[in-house]
Amino acid sequence: MTNPISLPLYERVARKNNIPRAVELIILFLLFSLLVYRLLSFKDHGLSWLLAFLCESCFTFIWLLTVSTKWNQVDYKTYPQNLLQWKPELPSVDMFVTTADPILEPPILTVNTVLSLLAVDYPADKLACYVSDDGCSPLTFYSLLEASKFAQLWVPFCKKYSIQVRAPFRFFSCEPVSSQDVSPQFQQDWKKIKDEYEQLSQKIEDASKRDMPCQLSGNFADFANIQRKNHASIIKVIWENKAGIANGVPHLIYISREKHPNHSHHFKAGAMNVLGRVSGVMTNAPLMLNVDCDMYVNNPQMVLHAMCLFLGANNNERDTAFVQFPQIYYDGLKDDPFGNQFVVLQECVISGMVGIQGPNYSGTGCFHRRKVIYGLSPEDKDIINGSNEALQEIFGRSMELTKSVAQILSSGLKTASPQQPQPHDLSNSIDAAYQVAGCSYEYGTRWGREVGLIYGSTSEDMLTGLTIHGRGWRSAYCSPDPPAFLGCAPSSGPVSLIQKKRWATGLLEIFFSPKSPLILTLKGSLQFRQSLAYMWILLWGLRSLPELCYAILPAYCINTNSRFLPKVGEPALQIPVDLFIIYNLYTLWEYLRTGLSTRAWWNNQRMLRVTAMSAWLLGTFSVILKLLRLSDTVFEVTQKDQSTGNDDNEANAGRFTFNKSPIFIPGTTVLLVNLTALAVRLLGFRLVASSGDGSGVGEVMCSVCVVLCFWSYLKGLFGKGKYGIPLSTIFKSGALVLLFVHLCKWTSMG
Ligand SMILES: O=c1ccn([C@@H]2O[C@H](COP(=O)(O)OP(=O)(O)O[C@H]3O[C@H](CO)[C@@H](O)[C@H](O)[C@H]3O)[C@@H](O)[C@H]2O)c(=O)[nH]1
Numbered sequence: 001m002t003n004p005i006s007l008p009l010y011e012r013v014a015r016k017n018n019i020p021r022a023v024e025l026i027i028l029f030l031l032f033s034l035l036v037y038r039l040l041s042f043k044d045h046g047l048s049w050l051l052a053f054l055c056e057s058c059f060t061f062i063w064l065l066t067v068s069t070k071w072n073q074v075d076y077k078t079y080p081q082n083l084l085q086w087k088p089e090l091p092s093v094d095m096f097v098t099t100a101d102p103i104l105e106p107p108i109l110t111v112n113t114v115l116s117l118l119a120v121d122y123p124a125d126k127l128a129c130y131v132s133d134d135g136c137s138p139l140t141f142y143s144l145l146e147a148s149k150f151a152q153l154w155v156p157f158c159k160k161y162s163i164q165v166r167a168p169f170r171f172f173s174c175e176p177v178s179s180q181d182v183s184p185q186f187q188q189d190w191k192k193i194k195d196e197y198e199q200l201s202q203k204i205e206d207a208s209k210r211d212m213p214c215q216l217s218g219n220f221a222d223f224a225n226i227q228r229k230n231h232a233s234i235i236k237v238i239w240e241n242k243a244g245i246a247n248g249v250p251h252l253i254y255i256s257r258e259k260h261p262n263h264s265h266h267f268k269a270g271a272m273n274v275l276g277r278v279s280g281v282m283t284n285a286p287l288m289l290n291v292d293c294d295m296y297v298n299n300p301q302m303v304l305h306a307m308c309l310f311l312g313a314n315n316n317e318r319d320t321a322f323v324q325f326p327q328i329y330y331d332g333l334k335d336d337p338f339g340n341q342f343v344v345l346q347e348c349v350i351s352g353m354v355g356i357q358g359p360n361y362s363g364t365g366c367f368h369r370r371k372v373i374y375g376l377s378p379e380d381k382d383i384i385n386g387s388n389e390a391l392q393e394i395f396g397r398s399m400e401l402t403k404s405v406a407q408i409l410s411s412g413l414k415t416a417s418p419q420q421p422q423p424h425d426l427s428n429s430i431d432a433a434y435q436v437a438g439c440s441y442e443y444g445t446r447w448g449r450e451v452g453l454i455y456g457s458t459s460e461d462m463l464t465g466l467t468i469h470g471r472g473w474r475s476a477y478c479s480p481d482p483p484a485f486l487g488c489a490p491s492s493g494p495v496s497l498i499q500k501k502r503w504a505t506g507l508l509e510i511f512f513s514p515k516s517p518l519i520l521t522l523k524g525s526l527q528f529r530q531s532l533a534y535m536w537i538l539l540w541g542l543r544s545l546p547e548l549c550y551a552i553l554p555a556y557c558i559n560t561n562s563r564f565l566p567k568v569g570e571p572a573l574q575i576p577v578d579l580f581i582i583y584n585l586y587t588l589w590e591y592l593r594t595g596l597s598t599r600a601w602w603n604n605q606r607m608l609r610v611t612a613m614s615a616w617l618l619g620t621f622s623v624i625l626k627l628l629r630l631s632d633t634v635f636e637v638t639q640k641d642q643s644t645g646n647d648d649n650e651a652n653a654g655r656f657t658f659n660k661s662p663i664f665i666p667g668t669t670v671l672l673v674n675l676t677a678l679a680v681r682l683l684g685f686r687l688v689a690s691s692g693d694g695s696g697v698g699e700v701m702c703s704v705c706v707v708l709c710f711w712s713y714l715k716g717l718f719g720k721g722k723y724g725i726p727l728s729t730i731f732k733s734g735a736l737v738l739l740f741v742h743l744c745k746w747t748s749m750g
């Protein structure tokens, strides 16, 4: 059916960004001038000149990628109020939540995410929520079981009063305010539900303190005598919307896939593929929504917003392989001291990708077309007519699954639901679900290679999105107000750096894989500029090398009495000085434009240096080890804090913390190297006898800049407990500093 009154469901708006473009080109021009100047004056200078030239070539290349990526920034506006006449044919959605560890990811967070999903504004008979628990934890199962009882009160309550925040822990964290809320009936209901929620969280809290949350019998018998990394699948229909009531509570299904020590489980990607198959044999919705356990729904209309993009594209499926929502965090620390809120990154870089072939898939807050996840290309027709045998070869031996796959591949969004007999008894498909959740099910199939989320990177999201774009699909971006999802960002130094290390690792793994963007452009249908945008992201890890080199270059020059910058008085000095000023003012302006503070700008600039020289550097090392086949990369789950009850006092929130991890060694070394150089210079003695042409004020100022960027480390040298850098790390870095001084001597003698 076409839209009769043709009210638009969405609009694509290109941003006017001529001034930013002009400034970006000026910076690019200055970078090239600097390179040319260095080339022309090579013969008058030594090693430091060459190193500077190499680093600056890398920076220029990255800037080129940046300019190309940000060139066409585009926003989508969605109008869910215009969806009214589509109501009867809205497609169904299977919603997936992944959790992996009841300690690092407290079940109360998962419960809140699930409750917020169950309560969205969408016909409940078209929704099903599947939770994958890689922790195989009876506590998680218990929590969900209790939550499903609470949902019977919570969902009607939210819909009756059009509550905005449907994750109870957030909703009850403040008193009711809006005008309609003051009716006595509401006050009464509010109190009652609040009491119920407090009981629920108390129960979960108590259960988590016991050795076992409850007797492992009855419903829990499957959890008796199991090991977390070695157990059979457990699949439980926790709640079934049997009668298919549109304003009831959607299905809730618990899945802990089979695990075996000799079997590679592929972390989150593996979990997502099990979710895809189990939901395929149970509800088989044409759309799948995927959220991490710590990302609750903040805008109950978000499914409708996504539908505007899926349905409004005039039956042109190619434009919306998936719809990605931005990742936004709640209770973010003021001015982003750890640089992990990525506001400007999403605002400027991702919206640039939106203008090319669409945003990347970022692992959470994303709606996928099931048929795209099943490996279809926009113009594929042959796979649709595939025989049963052919389908089994691709998707595995389950008859039920192949039947459901055939149905998905041959239909669009709107026709899929009527074919699904409603009401539908989920218990009929339990056996099929167990079969497809088994850990040997994927053997000999295309799962993880061409079908489902793609294996081989700890950033499975980026790899999967890239593969989809490589087939010629486009994706869409949706950023409604209020934000659709809010998640939890790490709030300590080590956790944040370990997370970024995993990203850098995973991204670089992709760069060195057969799915590298340039290969997909040459052999597939990835657009050239989209491929450059992907490279901008995938190369984060490698950026650590020029960054590191450039950060110790000033110290090297001071030690060896040489220069890497033009002398004061030389006209060419204007180039690096202008670059420094324009670049910094420009990025600052970008922050102010986005509504952030100068402080946030400075924090992000400095954390970018710290991240590059710690997390990204170690990420690069782990990829090298993998390429040399010395070790494999692993997905280390990020620890989630519960926002309330933080034992730290306010004053220390945002203060950088350390531990014994080797991740802090490179940063500490860079800091010490520069401090030694500055001290030596101030005291006026020579570490290295040399015939250099004399380092000047420029080198000293650069060295001071590096020290400023590592200010949190400088404080860490004198801090106590978790706020201090461990002595062992300082000693190791000290040894590296000695090595560096020797290297300076050695190179300046040669
Ligand atoms: O073996 C695993 C490991 C992780 N997860 C789940 O994956 C999600 C993301 O893990 P998290 O530790 O929170 O990683 P983040 O760094 O916060 O995640 C970002 O980066 C990941 C890729 O590195 C993406 O998968 C995520 O969606 C994206 O939010 C969580 O729900 C986990 O429960 C599993 O289900 N099984």
Ligand SMILES: [Mn+2]
Binding pocket: 292, 294, 488, 638
């Ligand atoms: Mn996360």
